[in-house]
Amino acid sequence: MLKNKDRYLSIILISPSILAVLIFIYGFIGWSIRVSLSNWKGLNPDYTWAGLKNYIGLFSDPRFHVDIRNTLIFTSVFVLGSIILGFLMAVMLDQGLRGEGFFRSLFLFPMAISYIVTGVVWRWLMSSATGSRMSGLNLLFTNLKLDFLVNLWYNTPKWGMAAIALAAIWQMSGYTMALYLAGLRSVPAELKEAAQIDGANEIQLYRHIILPLLAPVTLSALIILGHMSLKVFDLIIAIAGKQLPLDVPSIYMWQTTFDGLFYARGAAIGILLLISVAILIIPYIRYTLKTEDL
Amino acid sequence: MKRLYLGKNWLYIPLILLVIFYLLPMYVMLVTGFKSFAEIDLQTMWNLPKGIAFDNYIEAWKVLSPSLKNSFLMVIPATLISSMLGSLNGFILAKWKFRGSDFIFPFILFGMFIPYQSIIIPLVQFMSAAGIKGLVGLAMAHIIYGIPITTLTFRNYYASLPQELLEAAKIDGADMLKIYRLILLPISIPSFVVVLIWQFTSAWNDFLFAVILTGNTEWPITVALNNMAGSQIISWNVQMAGSLLAALPTLLVYIFLGRYFLRGLLAGSLKG
Amino acid sequence: MLKKRVWQILLATLLLSSLILTACGTAAPAEEEAMPAGDAAVEVFSWWTGGGEAAGLDAMIGIFNAEYAGTEFINAAVAGGAGTNARAVLATRLQSGDPPDSWQGHAGQELIGTYVAGGQIEPLNDLYEAEGWLAVMPETLIPLISDGGNIYSVPVNIHRANVLWYNPAVLEANGVAVPATVADWFTAMDTLQAAGVTPLALGEQWTQLHLLETVLLGSLGSDAYDGLWNGSTDWASAEVTAALADFEKVLTYTNADAASLSWQDAAQLVINGDAAFNVMGDWAEGYFRELGKEPTTDYGWAPVPGSVGVFQFLSDSFTLAVGAPHPEGAEAWLKVAGSKAGQEAFNPVKGSICARTDCDASLFGVYLQSAMDDWASNIVSGSLTHGVVANDSWKSEIDTALGLFVADPDVASFQAALVAACAASGPCQ
Numbered sequence: 001m002l003k004n005k006d007r008y009l010s011i012i013l014i015s016p017s018i019l020a021v022l023i024f025i026y027g028f029i030g031w032s033i034r035v036s037l038s039n040w041k042g043l044n045p046d047y048t049w050a051g052l053k054n055y056i057g058l059f060s061d062p063r064f065h066v067d068i069r070n071t072l073i074f075t076s077v078f079v080l081g082s083i084i085l086g087f088l089m090a091v092m093l094d095q096g097l098r099g100e101g102f103f104r105s106l107f108l109f110p111m112a113i114s115y116i117v118t119g120v121v122w123r124w125l126m127s128s129a130t131g132s133r134m135s136g137l138n139l140l141f142t143n144l145k146l147d148f149l150v151n152l153w154y155n156t157p158k159w160g161m162a163a164i165a166l167a168a169i170w171q172m173s174g175y176t177m178a179l180y181l182a183g184l185r186s187v188p189a190e191l192k193e194a195a196q197i198d199g200a201n202e203i204q205l206y207r208h209i210i211l212p213l214l215a216p217v218t219l220s221a222l223i224i225l226g227h228m229s230l231k232v233f234d235l236i237i238a239i240a241g242k243q244l245p246l247d248v249p250s251i252y253m254w255q256t257t258f259d260g261l262f263y264a265r266g267a268a269i270g271i272l273l274l275i276s277v278a279i280l281i282i283p284y285i286r287y288t289l290k291t292e293d294l
Numbered sequence: 295m296k297r298l299y300l301g302k303n304w305l306y307i308p309l310i311l312l313v314i315f316y317l318l319p320m321y322v323m324l325v326t327g328f329k330s331f332a333e334i335d336l337q338t339m340w341n342l343p344k345g346i347a348f349d350n351y352i353e354a355w356k357v358l359s360p361s362l363k364n365s366f367l368m369v370i371p372a373t374l375i376s377s378m379l380g381s382l383n384g385f386i387l388a389k390w391k392f393r394g395s396d397f398i399f400p401f402i403l404f405g406m407f408i409p410y411q412s413i414i415i416p417l418v419q420f421m422s423a424a425g426i427k428g429l430v431g432l433a434m435a436h437i438i439y440g441i442p443i444t445t446l447t448f449r450n451y452y453a454s455l456p457q458e459l460l461e462a463a464k465i466d467g468a469d470m471l472k473i474y475r476l477i478l479l480p481i482s483i484p485s486f487v488v489v490l491i492w493q494f495t496s497a498w499n500d501f502l503f504a505v506i507l508t509g510n511t512e513w514p515i516t517v518a519l520n521n522m523a524g525s526q527i528i529s530w531n532v533q534m535a536g537s538l539l540a541a542l543p544t545l546l547v548y549i550f551l552g553r554y555f556l557r558g559l560l561a562g563s564l565k566g
Numbered sequence: 567m568l569k570k571r572v573w574q575i576l577l578a579t580l581l582l583s584s585l586i587l588t589a590c591g592t593a594a595p596a597e598e599e600a601m602p603a604g605d606a607a608v609e610v611f612s613w614w615t616g617g618g619e620a621a622g623l624d625a626m627i628g629i630f631n632a633e634y635a636g637t638e639f640i641n642a643a644v645a646g647g648a649g650t651n652a653r654a655v656l657a658t659r660l661q662s663g664d665p666p667d668s669w670q671g672h673a674g675q676e677l678i679g680t681y682v683a684g685g686q687i688e689p690l691n692d693l694y695e696a697e698g699w700l701a702v703m704p705e706t707l708i709p710l711i712s713d714g715g716n717i718y719s720v721p722v723n724i725h726r727a728n729v730l731w732y733n734p735a736v737l738e739a740n741g742v743a744v745p746a747t748v749a750d751w752f753t754a755m756d757t758l759q760a761a762g763v764t765p766l767a768l769g770e771q772w773t774q775l776h777l778l779e780t781v782l783l784g785s786l787g788s789d790a791y792d793g794l795w796n797g798s799t800d801w802a803s804a805e806v807t808a809a810l811a812d813f814e815k816v817l818t819y820t821n822a823d824a825a826s827l828s829w830q831d832a833a834q835l836v837i838n839g840d841a842a843f844n845v846m847g848d849w850a851e852g853y854f855r856e857l858g859k860e861p862t863t864d865y866g867w868a869p870v871p872g873s874v875g876v877f878q879f880l881s882d883s884f885t886l887a888v889g890a891p892h893p894e895g896a897e898a899w900l901k902v903a904g905s906k907a908g909q910e911a912f913n914p915v916k917g918s919i920c921a922r923t924d925c926d927a928s929l930f931g932v933y934l935q936s937a938m939d940d941w942a943s944n945i946v947s948g949s950l951t952h953g954v955v956a957n958d959s960w961k962s963e964i965d966t967a968l969g970l971f972v973a974d975p976d977v978a979s980f981q982a983a984l985v986a987a988c989a990a991s992g993p994c995q
Contacts, residue, residue, distance in 0.1 A: 244969025524616015
């Protein structure tokens with residue numbers, strides 16, 4: 001049982017964070033909700049009540065439909081890709097190979113580079129020009145006789161977003177690797193030794209002991225990558241410019257608020273994003289918390 | 295034990311493939327950073343530059359170096375403070391369940407998802423009303439908006455540590471802060487590494503808050519980098535040179551912190 | 567035990583506050599430098615941070631510093647294509663009541679629809695009278711930058727939007743003459759396409775909006791085009807349908823990878839001989855010269871077919887903020903921006919022509935001199951993409967409609983969306 005003074009101390013220590021989150025996050029979300037229910041269009045605030053007009057408008061907005069499709073494609077490719085790749089890289093680097101430090105820093109480095117430059121380089125790499133103007137990865141593939149890999153990248157109709165997710169995986173899987181590496185390093189050596197004494201091979205070791213122990217790390221990674229994929233904005237614009245086939249809610253929100261001055265509509269998009277996150281994340285967290293207490 | 299080491303060297307094959315994947319874009323960045331403006335053409339992107347002149351890097355350095363100090367002044371306190379807060383919060387939420395702590399975790403966590411575009415207007419208004427300006431305001435914003443993610447990372451890391459660790463110490467009569475200081479902090483190092491990497495990178499590379507919360511004498515390096523690109527005709531050669539320069543401090547942080555990815559230190563304390 | 571813990575908490579708080587105070591301490595002196603007390607300063611907001619734009623701005627600042635040596639010039643420029651970042655920063659500052667003294671904006675509805683409607687900028691009629699600008703700025707320009715008889719900004723430069731850039735060698739090799747009408751253009755592009763040359767180089771979405779406005783102008787003619795924006799042309803009419811059909815046809819002559827090219831990449835296709843034509847504003851000329859190319863030999867120019875004799879313009883201009891912290895400094899800056907010396911210093915470097923008609927032509931290169939002649943003699947119409955004829959909300963709705971159209975070409979639904987956009991944000995009912 002928690003001793004009284006420890007309990008009070010816990011509450012005291014965590015309250016600055018709670019206060020900060022209350023004001024700077026929930027307070028501002030409240031402001032955003034208020035704006036989304038208003039008629040604010042133009043530079044000066046206008047809080048006159050508009051009901052759910054902005055939300056209803058979004059549901060029949062063809063651009064928003066494109067946004068949702070693109071978010072689903074991007075999120076699934078990016079999150080799955082980063083987790084799988086990050087985990088595999090962590091496992092490989094956990095084997096005590098020579099040069100581990102070099103590989104680790106190399107795989108992390110993309111995260112450090114500014115999105116403007118990462119974006120334009122991937123734009124060049126994913127050029128979909130054909131014939132004499134072929135360039136980028138397509139040119140490389142052709143020269144290496146890997147013609148079957150040549151494709152339209154992000155100019156692919158409907159699925160182009162997956163190519164952008166590739167660039168995002170390049171940038172972020174190093175971080176997922178770092179998360180898993182930290183997790184792997186905290187698995188007690190005795191557990192691994194005990195399993196080996198019991199006759200388990202590598203695959204059984206990972207499947208039955210290590211992966212379950214890493215479940216909280218996977219949860220962290222899922223949430224961090226998920227939140228990034230909902231917020232991704234700068235990278236997409238840097239690679240593909242602002243174009244409708246590759247639009248996502250965060251770009252639509254920016255454009256409609258700051259370029260188009262439809263503040264109420266922009267706020268509604270933001271709140272819809274938050275609601276969709278809440279629907280997905282909260283049950284998952286509650287389930288995880290319950291299973292942890294068992 | 296012999297089974298573990300059988301053929302471990304074959305791992306170098308996928309690792310080399312990965313290295314190529316990671317190096318391809320960096321090769322383009324490096325090579326373009328050495329080209330002259332007229333050489334920049336989608337058709338010749340793979341070609342080596344005609345000559346290795348450091349002009350682009352020198353020019354980029356001239357433009358970027360005044361803002362370097364601003365970046366450091368802001369990023370270091372922001373990273374350290376938000377990491378410490380995250381560690382404390384994570385510890386409390388993972389190991390010291392009081393009434394309501396299971397609600398507080400999702401409460402803080404949900405804050406991660408707020409899109410920054412939604413809040414820049416009220417944020418600026420709050421900062422101006424409170425009279426908090428410049429780099430201090432920017433550091434504060436990074437600390438506050440970093441709390442959810444640092445708390446998440448630490449909380450999940452601590453949740454995977456066995457409860458026996460703490461029980462042993464409690465039986466010895468240690469209270470919460472002592473346990474935190476003597477037992478948890480030392481084994482938190484891998485998690486600190488991960489959190490410090492994330493917070494440093496996100497504070498160092500952040501553009502939106504930087505440009506909105508600070509004035510032109512206090513802009514960090516990301517704004518200077520963005521401004522170097524220009525609005526109409528962009529000189530990619532200088533831009534790439536500049537971005538690589540701007541990424542160097544972060545790379546150094548990764549290399550330095552990477553050394554602390556140590557093997558778990560749990561073995562000793564459990565046996566005791 | 568309790569005492570020890572309290573100590574620890576106090577220590578931590580002390581450390582924290584000392585960190586913050588030191589940060590404050592280092593920040594504060596910088597703050598004071600940024601905003602000196604009194605009127606001896608002016609803070610100017612723009613997006614001219616790189617290349618020729620920044621060089622031009624620096625030249626104007628040089629003139630400012632020479633004439634107003636006691637006033638400090640604070641250059642608060644933030645980059646971002648067409649000012650998207652600068653405008654967002656500006657919006658947050660205006661909403662927290664902390665305006666800069668003067669800011670850059672595209673002359674026309676971009677400024678009027680946003681800032682005049684929001685009561686954020688001052689009319690400048692007195693300044694215009696005092697400086698005698700009404701005599702030197704073109705007559706057709708003034709109504710486009712005014713609202714209700716009040717003039718709201720000082721234009722520094724003029725760019726032309728409806729320019730057709732071409733590669734003379736490619737045209738000659740295919741026996742194609744520079745087209746003057748839309749029909750000629752289609753014929754020429756048919757010939758080129760049959761020969762395997764990309765007829766028209768196109769880039770990402772905003773360049774497609776730019777192409778749309780020039781084709782609308784070329785198809786409708788300047789009266790009907792102007793009517794689209796003042797409400798006298800019906801967006802649902804047959805002539806607009808025909809113009810949109812022309813646009814759809816023009817798109818069939820463009821490169822398939824347009825969406826992955828920036829405007830620079832697309833213009834470069836013409837220079838490299840990979841495409842014959844490119845429709846882009848005349849900042850492309852600055853780019854060509856930076857690549858070391860020669861006018862008329864390596865590249866040529868003509869008005870976009872159908873718009874010969876019409877100068878579709880855009881202009882970067884400066885405003886005076888309502889509640890500017892340093893109104894005298896701001897006026898001083900505006901005087902320099904509108905002066906002959908200021909504009910002659912800025913424009914040749916930037917690659918645009920003066921808004922004033924009395925600038926010295928010998929300071930400008932071959933293309934710019936021809937542009938100056940056209941500016942003085944042509945009918946003047948405004949650009950859509952660059953903020954002259956439509957306010958920001960209207961333009962963003964048109965842009966969304968365009969994006970949907972290019973992804974899924976259907977003239978009827980495109981036209982319907984344009985009609986709706988005009989009703990929602992323009993003068994249509």
